[in-house]
Amino acid sequence: MEPKFDIPLTPSPVLSSSLGELTNASPEPAEDLVRWSGERLQKYVALGGSDTVVRLLNLFVNYLPKDGSIVLMQDIITLKDDEQLRQLKNHLVDAILKPVQSSGGKTPAATQSPCTDAQVQVDSLIMNPSTRNEQSKLKEDCLKRDGYRCKVTGFWDSKSVKDKQTTIPKGDQHFRGDTEVAHILPFTLGNFDEDKSFEVDNKAVIWQCLYRYFPGLDKVVSPETINNPANAITLYFPLHRQFGSLNFAFKETSHIYTVVRYKEGNTAEFRDLPPDNRITFYCNDSSIPMPSPFLLSVHARIGKILHVGGLKGRFEKMISPLFLPSRIDPSGSTDLGAIVASVQYTAFQFLSLAVENCLTELPYISEACVMAVSNKKTRQLCGAAVRLRPEATFPMNTATLERVRLDLEGKLPTYMMPTVLRVLINEEKLPLL
Numbered sequence: 001m002e003p004k005f006d007i008p009l010t011p012s013p014v015l016s017s018s019l020g021e022l023t024n025a026s027p028e029p030a031e032d033l034v035r036w037s038g039e040r041l042q043k044y045v046a047l048g049g050s051d052t053v054v055r056l057l058n059l060f061v062n063y064l065p066k067d068g069s070i071v072l073m074q075d076i077i078t079l080k081d082d083e084q085l086r087q088l089k090n091h092l093v094d095a096i097l098k099p100v101q102s103s104g105g106k107t108p109a110a111t112q113s114p115c116t117d118a119q120v121q122v123d124s125l126i127m128n129p130s131t132r133n134e135q136s137k138l139k140e141d142c143l144k145r146d147g148y149r150c151k152v153t154g155f156w157d158s159k160s161v162k163d164k165q166t167t168i169p170k171g172d173q174h175f176r177g178d179t180e181v182a183h184i185l186p187f188t189l190g191n192f193d194e195d196k197s198f199e200v201d202n203k204a205v206i207w208q209c210l211y212r213y214f215p216g217l218d219k220v221v222s223p224e225t226i227n228n229p230a231n232a233i234t235l236y237f238p239l240h241r242q243f244g245s246l247n248f249a250f251k252e253t254s255h256i257y258t259v260v261r262y263k264e265g266n267t268a269e270f271r272d273l274p275p276d277n278r279i280t281f282y283c284n285d286s287s288i289p290m291p292s293p294f295l296l297s298v299h300a301r302i303g304k305i306l307h308v309g310g311l312k313g314r315f316e317k318m319i320s321p322l323f324l325p326s327r328i329d330p331s332g333s334t335d336l337g338a339i340v341a342s343v344q345y346t347a348f349q350f351l352s353l354a355v356e357n358c359l360t361e362l363p364y365i366s367e368a369c370v371m372a373v374s375n376k377k378t379r380q381l382c383g384a385a386v387r388l389r390p391e392a393t394f395p396m397n398t399a400t401l402e403r404v405r406l407d408l409e410g411k412l413p414t415y416m417m418p419t420v421l422r423v424l425i426n427e428e429k430l431p432l433l
Contacts, residue, residue, distance in 0.1 A: 190226030249300035
């Protein structure tokens with residue numbers, strides 16, 4: 001069972017007065033925007049060798065749709081402060097990549113945009129959630145439209161054949177199998193508790209970011225229409241897992257789709273793909289919308305950025321161990337006190353031990369103690385006291401909070417990063433919790 005969690009969002013740093021202005025194409029020639037945004041990124045001062053700001057922003061510029069890329073280049077040019085560019089990168093990762101990547105659990109919360117007026121757009125979004133109660137009808141509609149078959153393999157849906165909802169033509173050589181309805185943009189994007197303001201705000205920031213950098217998406221899908229057949233496709237169940245995990249996508253070429261595989265190797269899930277990876281989508285019920293080419297394109301572009309950027313595997317490693325750390329040793333040697341110690345960030349809780357383990361994996365930290373620091377806005381923040389290794393080759397005053405956070409990037413979600421750091425000196429002892 002996949003872990004379910006939420007990660008607070010990085011805000012957008014970009015200045016704007018309205019959602020409409022955000023998504024309008026720039027009057028400036030595209031080649032000028034490419035040059036100016038490139039010049040701005042060249043001026044960016046990296047915090048260290050693991051700083052990925054320029055690389056990831058360039059990936060988004062390259063793989064977003066053209067009009068979305070133009071909006072992003074405008075944003076890059078507008079942001080004069082390097083910290084704002086870092087915030088923009090975190091915002092894109094948190095609000096676009098993580099929510100789609102984490103389709104098996106709760107949608108992670110994203111970093112808000114550094115665009116200061118982006119909150120105006122968030123506040124202007126009126127959202128109603130979707131429910132799982134709608135999904136039985138969605139599957140029924142998709143089966144009718146897709147001819148009771150997996151769109152990719154052609155396998156017949158076993159239950160539909162058994163219930164005599166369809167009949168396999170004589171001589172048809174396709175197998176039967178269990179099929180599932182696969183959302184193109186994950187169901188979790190439309191699933192939230194209206195009574196929990198944090199969940200509502202979280203989803204609003206995510207949708208604002210998606211609408212901003214995929215102009216026109218607001219006319220195709222919204223939280224309340226996430227269960228529309230245009231956002232779904234019938235797939236053989238092993239392929240559903242791979243599609244939801246962004247290990248493959250569909251690329252449209254003249255009404256014929258090519259299956260684009262991001263996952264390497266001849267895995268069993270892909271053995272039943274057409275030899276040429278080309279698929280024609282047929283409609284067996286014209287009253288039911290076909291899968292949206294626009295949404296399939298959004299899915300494919302996000303998958304491309306994740307895989308080319310090397311982020312997909314990193315997110316999967318991050319999600320798995322950090323939220324399941326209570327591996328109790330039957331010998332009784334496990335420190336249960338450390339396991340239950342936690343930090344409460346807004347409505348979400350994480351375990352101190354997970355952060356401490358990542359801190360002590362840094363080559364210059366020998367001991368670490370993570371504790372909750374009271375904060376009026378978020379209830380608590382993550383504070384850390386650390387002891388440097390005697391063999392550390394750099395001056396103690398360079399072990400700053402900024403350096404530690406940079407070295408933890410990719411190992412911890414943003415909201416689990418320490419926001420307060422104390423470097424112990426001489427005989428100072430770690431705090432006792």
